[in-house]
Amino acid sequence: MTMEYDNFFHYSSRLLMAEVLGDVYVEMSKLESAKSRFMFTRDLLHKHKMLIPTLDIDIEYDHPIMSTSLRQNGNVLFNAKFYAEAAKIYTKSLTGSHPSTEYYALALANRSAAYFHMGKYELCLKDVRFAMCSNYPSKLAYKLYERAGHAERKLDLVERAKESYAMCLTRLDEAEMSAENKRKFRAAVEIAVSECEELLTAERKRTTKTHRAEHLVGGRNENIPALSAFVELKMSEDMGRGVYATRDINPGDVVAIDEPYIGGPIRDVCHYNGCLKLEIAPFCCPKCLLVYYCNKDCMDKDYKDGHHLECPIIYFIQSTPGNPRMNELAMKWFLIDYLKMGLKKYCLIVDNFSESKIDPMTRGFDEIGQYKSDNFLTAYSLDNSENKMSIEVLFFFNCIAVDMLHYLILSGFKIPNLYMASVGASLVHILTVLDLNCRKLNINAPSVSFRRDHQLTLTSALTLYPTISLFNHSCDPNIKRSGEISDRIRVMKAIQPIPKGTQLCCTYGIIFTRHDKESRQKLCNDRFYFKCYCQPCIKNWPTFNSITYHLYALNILNPSMADIVSSECLKFLEFTKSVDSKDHCQHLIYLYSFIKLLYTNVKRPFGLYEECLEMISNAHSLSTNAISVCEHP
Numbered sequence: 001m002t003m004e005y006d007n008f009f010h011y012s013s014r015l016l017m018a019e020v021l022g023d024v025y026v027e028m029s030k031l032e033s034a035k036s037r038f039m040f041t042r043d044l045l046h047k048h049k050m051l052i053p054t055l056d057i058d059i060e061y062d063h064p065i066m067s068t069s070l071r072q073n074g075n076v077l078f079n080a081k082f083y084a085e086a087a088k089i090y091t092k093s094l095t096g097s098h099p100s101t102e103y104y105a106l107a108l109a110n111r112s113a114a115y116f117h118m119g120k121y122e123l124c125l126k127d128v129r130f131a132m133c134s135n136y137p138s139k140l141a142y143k144l145y146e147r148a149g150h151a152e153r154k155l156d157l158v159e160r161a162k163e164s165y166a167m168c169l170t171r172l173d174e175a176e177m178s179a180e181n182k183r184k185f186r187a188a189v190e191i192a193v194s195e196c197e198e199l200l201t202a203e204r205k206r207t208t209k210t211h212r213a214e215h216l217v218g219g220r221n222e223n224i225p226a227l228s229a230f231v232e233l234k235m236s237e238d239m240g241r242g243v244y245a246t247r248d249i250n251p252g253d254v255v256a257i258d259e260p261y262i263g264g265p266i267r268d269v270c271h272y273n274g275c276l277k278l279e280i281a282p283f284c285c286p287k288c289l290l291v292y293y294c295n296k297d298c299m300d301k302d303y304k305d306g307h308h309l310e311c312p313i314i315y316f317i318q319s320t321p322g323n324p325r326m327n328e329l330a331m332k333w334f335l336i337d338y339l340k341m342g343l344k345k346y347c348l349i350v351d352n353f354s355e356s357k358i359d360p361m362t363r364g365f366d367e368i369g370q371y372k373s374d375n376f377l378t379a380y381s382l383d384n385s386e387n388k389m390s391i392e393v394l395f396f397f398n399c400i401a402v403d404m405l406h407y408l409i410l411s412g413f414k415i416p417n418l419y420m421a422s423v424g425a426s427l428v429h430i431l432t433v434l435d436l437n438c439r440k441l442n443i444n445a446p447s448v449s450f451r452r453d454h455q456l457t458l459t460s461a462l463t464l465y466p467t468i469s470l471f472n473h474s475c476d477p478n479i480k481r482s483g484e485i486s487d488r489i490r491v492m493k494a495i496q497p498i499p500k501g502t503q504l505c506c507t508y509g510i511i512f513t514r515h516d517k518e519s520r521q522k523l524c525n526d527r528f529y530f531k532c533y534c535q536p537c538i539k540n541w542p543t544f545n546s547i548t549y550h551l552y553a554l555n556i557l558n559p560s561m562a563d564i565v566s567s568e569c570l571k572f573l574e575f576t577k578s579v580d581s582k583d584h585c586q587h588l589i590y591l592y593s594f595i596k597l598l599y600t601n602v603k604r605p606f607g608l609y610e611e612c613l614e615m616i617s618n619a620h621s622l623s624t625n626a627i628s629v630c631e632h633p
């Protein structure tokens with residue numbers, strides 16, 4: 001299974017206790033259609049009273065006085081610099097107060113300060129954001145923005161820090177403090193703003209050469225507009241469909257520019273599918289208090305796009321077992337398309353899809369032969385995990401879909417019996433498409449290094465890119481995410497030379513230099529249900545630590561080039577010693593030429609080739625600014 005599933009035994013343990021689980025699996029495996037499996041699961045959960053009777057949630061909150069006194073105890077610990085202990089007490093205070101109250105917002109704000117002092121800047125920012133969306137006193141808002149700015153600076157999110165400081169200065173007018181203190185405070189924040197500006201100017205100077213408009217190499221592909229004109233879709237026995245070069249492609253060439261069909265925030269991303277802007281989204285849905293937007297317009301648009309149906313049940317969807325965020329995304333996907341098409345048309349389309357036998361090469365193409373990422377059937381017909389998963393996992397997915405539909409019905413969503421099976425089966429299908437294809441959108445924090453240093457990334461959203469999902473995996477990828485157009489548009493660039501006829505592959509998060517063949521095969525099988533047929537796996541390439549670095553052991557393919565290759569390798573060694581880890585974007589041209597030289601003359605794997613590749617990959621990550629995508633879901 002590709003996602004980590006929480007609470008996998010949520011449904012089966014009850015049936016195990018009733019001693020019927022074995023029979024359930026036997027019965028289920030006899031059912032051939034997705035609709036009959038869904039209805040079988042639904043009847044079963046009804047029969048064993050496993051569906052909740054109402055959507056009422058009865059959370060008992062303690063008295064606010066208790067919450068306040070806990071917060072005050074926390075403050076004592078905070079003032080004594082026992083930050084971790086203080087954070088614990090603030091958490092207790094939080095559980096005792098209702099989320100819409102001032103006590104709650106104050107406890108969050110205090111905890112954010114404790115997290116800041118503990119160096120837990122991401123947690124600090126999360127609390128700041130929630131406090132801003134709760135009932136935090138206006139007169140203190142400047143403090144939160146100042147803290148957000150400091151935390152963002154620590155995380156190298158300088159642009160955002162500057163915005164937070166600017167907000168801090170705006171909100172300072174509401175602060176209750178003496179004019180003298182206000183003047184001093186303003187001066188200190190203004191210094192922070194100008195420091196941010198200096199950093200941003202320096203960063204811009206460093207990256208001007210690489211920050212240019214991104215264009216697909218050779219222009220748009222005629223049939224798959226999100227891909228370059230220099231590629232085509234072809235079938236292979238080992239990997240199914242895949243994308244192949246029809247001309248030589250060079251490192252740095254843009255091969256795909258794709259938009260997500262659907263995206264769901266995890267943190268700091270606007271919830272509206274048409275936006276997904278990465279920032280502290282300060283507008284909170286006033287009803288569910290669970291989703292955030294960057295502005296009121298996005299909130300209104302999202303409400304129309306389906307949030308009005310999702311709002312009463314989102315709390316329950318976020319509590320489903322498995323991967324609640326993926327389940328939430330599946331519900332969002334269904335609601336958007338249900339509202340676009342209406343139930344009848346939606347069911348007709350999904351039924352036709354499941355009954356028809358489509359040629360794998362034309363899957364996802366519309367009636368005029370176009371493969372477009374904003375088309376429902378393109379996304380719906382992506383490779384999915386449904387036929388690959390065990391009966392236990394398939395049953396689990398069906399149970400989740402039953403629960404999701406049940407919540408909708410309890411909230412008043414009308415669904416005639418006639419359409420029940422189609423909608424349920426489509427939800428299972430959507431879940432399995434997401435399971436195999438959706439990717440984590442990550443924020444890099446702190447700054448990316450071009451060395452193999454630890455890179456801390458925070459997952460900000462789950463996204464489904466239909467065209468990028470056509471790329472197969474290789475443990476030695478020749479393309480990678482790079483560059484930026486906006487927070488939701490994703491650019492893929494070549495990182496190695498890709499001669500005509502070669503397949504373009506990204507990595508699903510598994511790289512030969514870091515994992516040996518056995519663990520790579522296991523990861524591919526456990527997470528994605530396939531046996532990996534990439535070159536490093538077929539040829540059993542060693543991991544980074546066992547790769548040769550010695551020039552005398554170099555396996556030169558073209559002996560007449562031996563001297564040139566050796567001297568260029570020595571130059572590269574000098575380069576790696578001298579280059580500033582922040583400046584490597586400027587050196588990409590050199591890295592591209594070195595990798596091209598090695599590609600044509602040296603048999604891999606070879607240490608300097610892999611090092612150069614790593615530097616290119618990391619430079620490409622860096623040019624995506626604060627965002628990077630972890631290829632594996």
Ligand SMILES: C[S@@+](CC[C@H](N)C(=O)[O-])C[C@H]1O[C@@H](n2cnc3c(N)ncnc32)[C@H](O)[C@@H]1O
Pocket residue numbers: 238239240241242382383436437469470471472473474528529530531532533534
């Ligand atoms: C995201 S899809 C890629 C496109 C897919 N090949 C298609 O036909 O639509 C992932 C699926 O492609 C296949 N695949 C991708 N990389 C592979 C590899 N290295 N070896 C074998 N199969 C692979 C597996 O079936 C996997 O589940």
